[in-house]
Amino acid sequence: MMGRYALVQRSEVSLKSIMLVPLVTFVLALLGSMVLFGFLGAPPLEVLYRLLIDPLASAYNISEVVIKAAPLILIAQGLAIGFRAKVWNIGAEGQLIIGAVAASVIPITFPESQNVLMLPAMMLAGMIAGAAWAGIAAALKTRFNASEIIVTLMLNQIAVQILYFLINGPLKDPMGFSYPQSVSFPPVAMYPLLSDDGMLRANASILVVILLSIAALIYVTRTFSGYTLLVGGLAPSAASYAGFSAKKAVWITLLIGGAAAGLAGVGEISGPIGRLQPSLSPGYGFAAIIVAYLGGLHPVGILLAGTFMAIVYVGADGAIIDVGLPPAAPVIFQGMVLVFYLASFALVQYRIVRVQPEARA
Amino acid sequence: MASAFGGPVSLTFQPIHACRKNKNTTFVASLAYVIEAAPLRVVINNREQHLKTKAGESPLLLQLRNITKRYGTYVANDSVDLALEHGQICAILGENGAGKSTLMKTIYGIQQPDEGEIVWNGEKVAVTSPSVARDLGIGMVFQHFSLFETISVVENISLTVPGSLPDLAEIIRQKADEYGLHVNPDAPVHGLSVGERQRVEIIRCLMQDPKLLILDEPTSVLPPHSVQQLFGTLRKLSERGVAMLYISHKLEEIRDLCHCAVVLRQGRVTGTANPRQATSAELARLMIGQDIPTARHAEAKPSCEPALTVSDLTYENPDPLGESLDSVSMAVRPGEIVGIAGVSGNGQSTLARILSGEIRLQGHMAGRIQVFDHPVGDAPPGTRRQMGVTFVPEERLGRATVPTMSLADNVLLTAHGAGLVRKGLIRRRQQADFADKCISAMDVRSRGRQSIASSLSGGNLQKFVLGREILLKPRILIVSQPTWGIDVGAAAMVRQKLVDLRDTGTAILMISEELEEIFEISDRIHVMYHGRLSPSVQARSVTAEDVGRMMMGEFDQKMRAA
Ligand SMILES: Nc1ncnc2c1ncn2[C@@H]1O[C@H](COP(=O)(O)OP(=O)(O)OP(=O)(O)O)[C@@H](O)[C@H]1O
Ligand SMILES: [Mg+2]
Numbered sequence: 005m006m007g008r009y010a011l012v013q014r015s016e017v018s019l020k021s022i023m024l025v026p027l028v029t030f031v032l033a034l035l036g037s038m039v040l041f042g043f044l045g046a047p048p049l050e051v052l053y054r055l056l057i058d059p060l061a062s063a064y065n066i067s068e069v070v071i072k073a074a075p076l077i078l079i080a081q082g083l084a085i086g087f088r089a090k091v092w093n094i095g096a097e098g099q100l101i102i103g104a105v106a107a108s109v110i111p112i113t114f115p116e117s118q119n120v121l122m123l124p125a126m127m128l129a130g131m132i133a134g135a136a137w138a139g140i141a142a143a144l145k146t147r148f149n150a151s152e153i154i155v156t157l158m159l160n161q162i163a164v165q166i167l168y169f170l171i172n173g174p175l176k177d178p179m180g181f182s183y184p185q186s187v188s189f190p191p192v193a194m195y196p197l198l199s200d201d202g203m204l205r206a207n208a209s210i211l212v213v214i215l216l217s218i219a220a221l222i223y224v225t226r227t228f229s230g231y232t233l234l235v236g237g238l239a240p241s242a243a244s245y246a247g248f249s250a251k252k253a254v255w256i257t258l259l260i261g262g263a264a265a266g267l268a269g270v271g272e273i274s275g276p277i278g279r280l281q282p283s284l285s286p287g288y289g290f291a292a293i294i295v296a297y298l299g300g301l302h303p304v305g306i307l308l309a310g311t312f313m314a315i316v317y318v319g320a321d322g323a324i325i326d327v328g329l330p331p332a333a334p335v336i337f338q339g340m341v342l343v344f345y346l347a348s349f350a351l352v353q354y355r356i357v358r359v360q361p362e363a364r365a
Numbered sequence: 366m367a368s369a370f371g372g373p374v375s376l377t378f379q380p381i382h383a384c385r386k387n388k389n390t391t392f393v394a395s396l397a398y399v400i401e402a403a404p405l406r407v408v409i410n411n412r413e414q415h416l417k418t419k420a421g422e423s424p425l426l427l428q429l430r431n432i433t434k435r436y437g438t439y440v441a442n443d444s445v446d447l448a449l450e451h452g453q454i455c456a457i458l459g460e461n462g463a464g465k466s467t468l469m470k471t472i473y474g475i476q477q478p479d480e481g482e483i484v485w486n487g488e489k490v491a492v493t494s495p496s497v498a499r500d501l502g503i504g505m506v507f508q509h510f511s512l513f514e515t516i517s518v519v520e521n522i523s524l525t526v527p528g529s530l531p532d533l534a535e536i537i538r539q540k541a542d543e544y545g546l547h548v549n550p551d552a553p554v555h556g557l558s559v560g561e562r563q564r565v566e567i568i569r570c571l572m573q574d575p576k577l578l579i580l581d582e583p584t585s586v587l588p589p590h591s592v593q594q595l596f597g598t599l600r601k602l603s604e605r606g607v608a609m610l611y612i613s614h615k616l617e618e619i620r621d622l623c624h625c626a627v628v629l630r631q632g633r634v635t636g637t638a639n640p641r642q643a644t645s646a647e648l649a650r651l652m653i654g655q656d657i658p659t660a661r662h663a664e665a666k667p668s669c670e671p672a673l674t675v676s677d678l679t680y681e682n683p684d685p686l687g688e689s690l691d692s693v694s695m696a697v698r699p700g701e702i703v704g705i706a707g708v709s710g711n712g713q714s715t716l717a718r719i720l721s722g723e724i725r726l727q728g729h730m731a732g733r734i735q736v737f738d739h740p741v742g743d744a745p746p747g748t749r750r751q752m753g754v755t756f757v758p759e760e761r762l763g764r765a766t767v768p769t770m771s772l773a774d775n776v777l778l779t780a781h782g783a784g785l786v787r788k789g790l791i792r793r794r795q796q797a798d799f800a801d802k803c804i805s806a807m808d809v810r811s812r813g814r815q816s817i818a819s820s821l822s823g824g825n826l827q828k829f830v831l832g833r834e835i836l837l838k839p840r841i842l843i844v845s846q847p848t849w850g851i852d853v854g855a856a857a858m859v860r861q862k863l864v865d866l867r868d869t870g871t872a873i874l875m876i877s878e879e880l881e882e883i884f885e886i887s888d889r890i891h892v893m894y895h896g897r898l899s900p901s902v903q904a905r906s907v908t909a910e911d912v913g914r915m916m917m918g919e920f921d922q923k924m925r926a927a
Binding site: 069151226227228229235238239241244245246247249347 | 403438721722739745746749750756758760763764765767768769774777778779781786789790791879885
C-alpha cells in the first residue's frame with residue numbers, strides 16, 4: 005500500500021551542498037545529452053566537444069556566445085530579483101517581445117534618421133513597454149490576487165499575437181514584398197559593434213548588461229528596497245510585522261523584471277537582427293529562468309550561469325548542422341538542465357517523507 | 366511494516382531526520398493504556414534492554430560522560446557529566462545560552478558530541494539521528510516548534526506515529542480531552558497559535574511511548590491549569606518508570622515537579638540541587654550566581670491624555686479557528702504599564718495584530734484605534750511605527766526576526782527609520798552600531814552581530830528583539846510575552862527596562878500569561894477572556910485571586926448581568 009509523500013524542508017543546508025547543485029546539474033545534463041543524442045547516432049564525445057569546447061574555439065564562436073549571453077544574463081538578473089522575493093514572473097519572453105515591438109516603432113517611423121539619441125530612446129521605450137506588460141500581471145495580482153504565474157505565462161501568448169499582427173500590418177516594410185518584417189533599422193538604431201572585423205557580431209549591449217549586473221548587485225546587497233524584497237521572500241510574517249508591503253514587492257519585482265526583459269528585446273532588434281521580425285528570441289525569456297536559478301539568484305552567479313548557457317546554445321546550434329542533432333537539441337538540453345537542477349536543489353533542501361504510513365502488516 | 370519519520374523542522378532550523386524503516390511495531394494505545402502498561406510492555410526491538418532493566422542490572426537509564434560540543438571555536442557544552450535513573454525527573458537549569466538546548470539536542474541525536482559518550486541502560490550508544498533516539502525510547506518536545514506548516518496536525522503526527530489518519534485523529538482527540546491539550550487534529554498547522562503548536566508537540570511525544578522524555582521549556586506558552594494537568598501526566602509517567610529531562614526557567618514549576626536539578630553555566634555543570642528542598646531564590650542564585658533582583662516599581666505618574674485608545678473594537682476573525690474580539694475598549698496613558706492578563710488563545714494575539722497593523726481594520730472602523738487622537742485602525746504597520754509605536758510579538762523567530770538573517774540584518778527590520786538608511790542605501794556602520802548597542806544593552810549572548818538569528822538560544826533572541834524595539838525610544842510599546850523563555854535573571858532585567866522605559870513617559874501595553882509578571886510591573890490590569898476585555902483594575906489594589914477569577918470569565922458574567 006502506498007502512503008502519501010511530502011517534501012519537508014531540511015533544517016540545516018550546508019553552503020557546500022548548495023554550491024554543489026549547479027555543478028551536479030551541469031554534469032548530469034551533459035551526461036544526459038551524451039546518452040540521449042548518442043541514441044540519435046551522434047558520438048557522445050563529439051557531442052561533449054561540440055557543446056562545451058567548440059563554442060570557445062574561434063573568435064567568431066566567442067562573439068556568438070557574447071551575443072547570446074547578453075539577453076540571458078540581463079533577463080535573469082531582473083527575474084532573480086523577483087524570485088528572491090518569491091514573485092514568479094515567467095513571462096519574460098512576452099515582455100521581451102513587447103519591449104522590442106515598442107522600441108521598433110521609433111526606427112520604423114524614422115528610418116532615415118541620423119540622430120544618435122535614437123538608440124537610447126529605443127532602450128527607454130523597450131524598458132517602459134516591458135515593464136508595462138509585466139505591470140498587467142502586477143495589477144491583477146495585487147487587485148484580484150490572480151496568480152502572477154498564470155497571468156505572465158498567458159501574456160506571453162498575447163505578446164506573440166500582437167507581434168504577428170503588427171508585423172503583418174502597421175510595422176511591416178511596405179517594400180518587403182510579402183515578407184512579414186520591418187524595414188532595416190538605420191545605424192543610429194543599432195548597438196555599436198565591439199570589433200571592426202565585419203564577421204564578428206558581438207556588440208556593446210554586453211557592456212550595458214555588465215553595468216546593469218553591477219547595478220543589480222548593488223541593489224540586492226546595499227539598498228533597503230532590495231532588503232525588504234528579500235525579507236518578503238524569506239519570512240513573509242516578518243515582512244508583514246515590519247510593515248513591508250507585499251503588494252509593493254509584487255509591483256517592484258514585476259516592473260524590474262519586465263524592464264530588463266524589454267531591454268533585452270531591444271538588444272535583439274538593435275543587435276544581431278537589425279529589424280523587427282516574427283521570431284525575435286529563441287526562448288531567452290524561458291532559458292533565463294534556468295539561468296537565474298543556476299546562478300543561485302545571485303548577480304555574480306547569474307553572470308557565470310548565463311555565460312555557460314550561452315556556450316551550450318552556440319554549441320548546440322553548431323552541432324545541429326555538423327553532427328546532425330535534431331533542431332530541438334538546445335531546448336532538450338535546457339530542459340535537462342532545469343529538471344536536474346530542480347531535482348538536485350529539491351533534494352538538497354528537502355527530504356521526502358511519507359505522510360501516511362501503511363497500516364501495519 | 367510501519368515507516369516512521371521523526372522530528373523537527375522548517376521554521377525552527379532544527380534538523381530533519383531520515384525517513385527510516387522503523388522495526389518498532391509500536392501500537393498506538395491511548396496514553397492511559399501506556400501509563401498502565403508501560404513497565405510491563407516488551408517492545409520488540411528493545412526487548413533485551415527492557416528485560417535487563419527489569420532484572421535491575423542497570424539502575425541508570427542514561428549517563429552522559431564528558432560530553433563536549435563546540436560550534437566553531439565556541440564551546441556550548443564543556444565536559445558535561447549527567448546520570449539519570451528510571452522514572453527520575455531531572456531539571457536542567459541555566460541562564461539563556463548556558464547550553465541546555467544544545468545538550469538535549471545531543472542526547473536526541475540531532476547533533477553529535479565532539480567528545481564524550483552517551484551510555485543508555487548500561488551500554489554505550491551512538492545516537493546518530495533522532496530516529497535512533499526514538500528507537501532507543503527517547504522522545505523530545507522542542508523549544509522552537511518542529512511541526513511542518515503545510516500539513517495538518519494529524520498528518521504531522523503520522524510522520525512519527527504509525528496508524529491510519531482517522532485512527533490517529535481519534536487518538537489525538539482522546540488525548541486532547543484527557544490532558545486538556547485542546548487541538549483540532551484536522552487543522553493545518555500554519556493556522557495554529559504558538560500555544561496550540563506546543564500542545565501538538567507534547568501530544569505527539571506522548572503518543573510514542575518514550576522511556577526518556579526530553580522537555581525543552583514545554584510550559585512557556587501553556588496556560589496555568591494546563592501546566593497542572595501536564596504535570597499530573599508527567600508524574601504518572603514517572604511513576605511508571607519514564608525518566609524526564611526538564612528544562613524550564615520557571616523555578617516554581619521545577620520545585621513542584623522535579624526530583625533533582627543540574628545547573629549549567631557557560632556550558633559546564635556547576636552544581637546540583639534538590640529542588641524539593643531548595644527555595645526558588647536558592648535555585649536562582651545557583652543559576653545566575655547572584656540574587657534575583659526584583660524590578661523597582663514606583664507608583665506610575667501617568668499623564669491624563671491617553672496615548673493609545675481602543676474603543677468598542679469588535680472583530681470577527683474570517684478564519685473560523687481564529688480568535689475574534691468582542692467590543693474591546695481600553696486606554697493606555699504615557700507613563701503607565703497596562704497589563705493584559707489571561708490564558709493565551711482568548712483573543713490576545715488577534716488584538717496584538719490589530720494594534721500592530723498586521724491585521725488592518727476597514728476604513729470606517731479606523732477610529733476604533735487611536736494613537737494620540739489620530740485614527741490608525743486602517744493604517745499599515747509602517748505608519749504606526751512612524752508615529753512612535755513599536756511592537757514585540759510573541760513569535761521571536763520568523764515574525765520578529767528573519768531566522769536565516771544575521772542579527773545585524775535583523776535590526777533593519779524595524780529600526781530602518783532610525784538613521785540606518787539614507788537615500789535608499791543601507792548605512793552599514795550605523796546598522797552595525799545599532800546591532801551592537803542592542804546586543805550590549807540587553808546582554809544578548811551571541812557571537813556578535815553577524816550571528817544568524819536562528820543560532821541564538823531562545824531567550825537571547827527574545828532579549829535581542831526587545832532591545833531593538835526599546836532602543837527605538839517608542840512613545841507607545843506593545844509587547845507580548847516579554848519574558849517568555851528568558852532566564853530569571855534576564856527576566857528581572859527586562860522588567861526593569863520596561864519600568865524604566867515607562868518612567869521616561871512611554872505608554873506600555875503588556876500582554877502576558879504570567880500573572881506574577883503582570884503583578885510585578887503593571888499599573889493597571891485588564892483580563893482577556895473569550896475575546897472580551899474586562900474593565901481595568903488597579904494592580905496595587907487587586908489580589909491574584911480576583912484576577913484569577915476574572916481569568917475564568919467572571920467579569921463577563923457580571924457585565925452581562927449588569
Ligand atoms: N547552530 C549553532 N551555531 C552556532 N552557535 C550556536 C548554535 N546553536 C547554539 N549556539 C550557541 O550555543 C550557546 C548555547 O545555546 P543553547 O540553545 O543550548 O542555550 P540554552 O541554554 O538552551 O538557552 P535558552 O534558555 O535561551 O534557550 C548559545 O550561545 C548559542 O548562541
Ligand atoms: Mg534553549
